Amino acid sequence: MTQNISRRSFIKGGIAACAVAASGIPTSASGADKDKQLATLLDIGKCIGCGACVEACREVNAGKFPEPKKPFPKMYPDRAKPEDWSEKKDINDRLTPYNWLYIQSADVTVNGEEKTITIPRRCMHCTNPPCVKLCPWGSAKQLENGISRIDPDLCLGGAKCKDVCPWEIPQRQTGIGLYLDILPAFAGNGVMYKCDRCYNRIAEGRLPACIEVCPENVQTIGPRDEIIKKAQTLAKETNGYIYGENENGGTNTIYVFPVPFDVLNKAIETGKGKPHLKSVSDSMGKANNLVAAMAIAPIAGIAAAVGTFYKYSKKENEEKKDEQK
Amino acid sequence: MSRNKNIYYLYLLTILFITLSGFGQMPIFKRYYIADIPGMGWLARFYITHYIHYICAALIIGITSYAAADYLLLSGKKSKLTVTGYLRAALISGLIATGILLVIRNFEGYVFSHNLIIFLDLSHLTLVMLFLFTSLYCLIFKKKWTTS
Numbered sequence: 081m082t083q084n085i086s087r088r089s090f091i092k093g094g095i096a097a098c099a100v101a102a103s104g105i106p107t108s109a110s111g112a113d114k115d116k117q118l119a120t121l122l123d124i125g126k127c128i129g130c131g132a133c134v135e136a137c138r139e140v141n142a143g144k145f146p147e148p149k150k151p152f153p154k155m156y157p158d159r160a161k162p163e164d165w166s167e168k169k170d171i172n173d174r175l176t177p178y179n180w181l182y183i184q185s186a187d188v189t190v191n192g193e194e195k196t197i198t199i200p201r202r203c204m205h206c207t208n209p210p211c212v213k214l215c216p217w218g219s220a221k222q223l224e225n226g227i228s229r230i231d232p233d234l235c236l237g238g239a240k241c242k243d244v245c246p247w248e249i250p251q252r253q254t255g256i257g258l259y260l261d262i263l264p265a266f267a268g269n270g271v272m273y274k275c276d277r278c279y280n281r282i283a284e285g286r287l288p289a290c291i292e293v294c295p296e297n298v299q300t301i302g303p304r305d306e307i308i309k310k311a312q313t314l315a316k317e318t319n320g321y322i323y324g325e326n327e328n329g330g331t332n333t334i335y336v337f338p339v340p341f342d343v344l345n346k347a348i349e350t351g352k353g354k355p356h357l358k359s360v361s362d363s364m365g366k367a368n369n370l371v372a373a374m375a376i377a378p379i380a381g382i383a384a385a386v387g388t389f390y391k392y393s394k395k396e397n398e399e400k401k402d403e404q405k
Numbered sequence: 406m407s408r409n410k411n412i413y414y415l416y417l418l419t420i421l422f423i424t425l426s427g428f429g430q431m432p433i434f435k436r437y438y439i440a441d442i443p444g445m446g447w448l449a450r451f452y453i454t455h456y457i458h459y460i461c462a463a464l465i466i467g468i469t470s471y472a473a474a475d476y477l478l479l480s481g482k483k484s485k486l487t488v489t490g491y492l493r494a495a496l497i498s499g500l501i502a503t504g505i506l507l508v509i510r511n512f513e514g515y516v517f518s519h520n521l522i523i524f525l526d527l528s529h530l531t532l533v534m535l536f537l538f539t540s541l542y543c544l545i546f547k548k549k550w551t552t553s
Contacts, residue, residue, distance in 0.1 A: 113514065216432075221522075382470050
């Protein structure tokens with residue numbers, strides 16, 4: 081039933097996104113409603129760590145995986161190192177350009193019982209994604225439905241998206257992409273890859289592969305406001321803990337864990353390609369607060385000029401009066 | 406502009422930092438060891454350069470508004486903008502316009518078309534390059550903003 085409701089909501093969301101697309105709004109700026117972005121709910125209490133989602137992700141997205149040209153061009157200075165995953169395509173215990181989803185596990189105590197919790201990890205699809213907003217070339221994109229994806233035809237592989245991502249999700253493959261046609265020795269270093277939440281399947285009205293194949297129906301997808309309500313209800317019913325609702329200002333990947341995420345964070349293996357589960361403050365929000373200064377600046381500037389003009393006029397009038405005397 | 410020396414020096418300092426932090430939006434300073442120079446490490450920290458760029462943008466908007474209002478009310482009656490003055494003013498206006506759109510884009514819920522984002526990114530970069538070359542030309546050939 082849950083899955084049925086989810087599918088219905090998902091189709092509704094898809095129709096709404098299509099309507100927006102048909103109206104031509106994507107050709108200009110539009111204030112997309114965060115609540116209507118498509119979000120996924122992961123009920124971690126249901127996950128058995130079978131890895132079906134990981135396999136499905138690899139299979140469905142195989143055509144998007146990099147096929148680098150070798151040998152890689154020599155890069156200068158030496159600090160720029162190539163990153164090559166093309167000989168390690170089978171790695172599935174971390175995020176790589178060939179593995180956009182993996183299962184993280186944590187041994188924890190739940191209600192006095194030792195338990196292994198398994199967590200599918202991939203891009204969180206932030207509602208205001210720093211990887212997209214801070215990409216210097218516009219090669220990372222956010223779609224109207226909230227999906228963030230990296231365009232492999234535009235990405236130069238500078239890895240800024242990875243540096244500004246609170247979870248360091250995007251992963252680089254050298255020897256592919258636009259940089260090869262520009263200055264491969266001096267700028268760029270390949271293409272960044274990460275989960276695009278099967279944007280092409282969603283555009284066709286289908287579910288992302290990881291959701292479709294899950295035998296335990298761990299994930300549901302739908303408009304964010306509905307998913308948040310579901311997550312809150314689920315958390316109440318199961319005494320669970322929500323992760324992703326407010327992290328980095330809000331994400332479109334909402335986890336409900338049976339144990340607090342700070343406990344889980346200590347129990348999971350973190351590091352390169354293995355994202356943490358810490359609390360994350362709003363990365364973009366801090367800078368956006370400075371915009372108030374930009375709004376006040378022209379008023380202050382004009383006021384200062386008017387003040388100078390007033391002083392000057394007053395002085396000039398006084399001088400004229402003195403001359404008349 | 407140079408009538409008020411303090412504002413002129415603030416303008417020069419702001420141009421220096423907004424340019425550095427602007428180029429710092431690209432991952433180049435670490436790769437080319439510039440961030441290794443003592444005191445320059447901040448250039449490789451993307452959020453720091455982002456904040457500094459925003460603060461300097463507010464200062465540039467303030468100084469430009471002051472200069473424009475001052476020119477219209479007072480100094481424009483005594484002296485006129487030179488050709489290079491008009492050119493620099495136009496380039497700064499273009500930078501402010503594209504910058505404002507990029508700032509709006511950075512707010513949550515604003516999804517711009519991909520082509521518009523690429524256009525804004527590239528035009529902002531092109532305008533700053535043109536502004537820097539024009540400023541360098543004016544510095545070398547002692548071209549002033551106004552006729553006196």
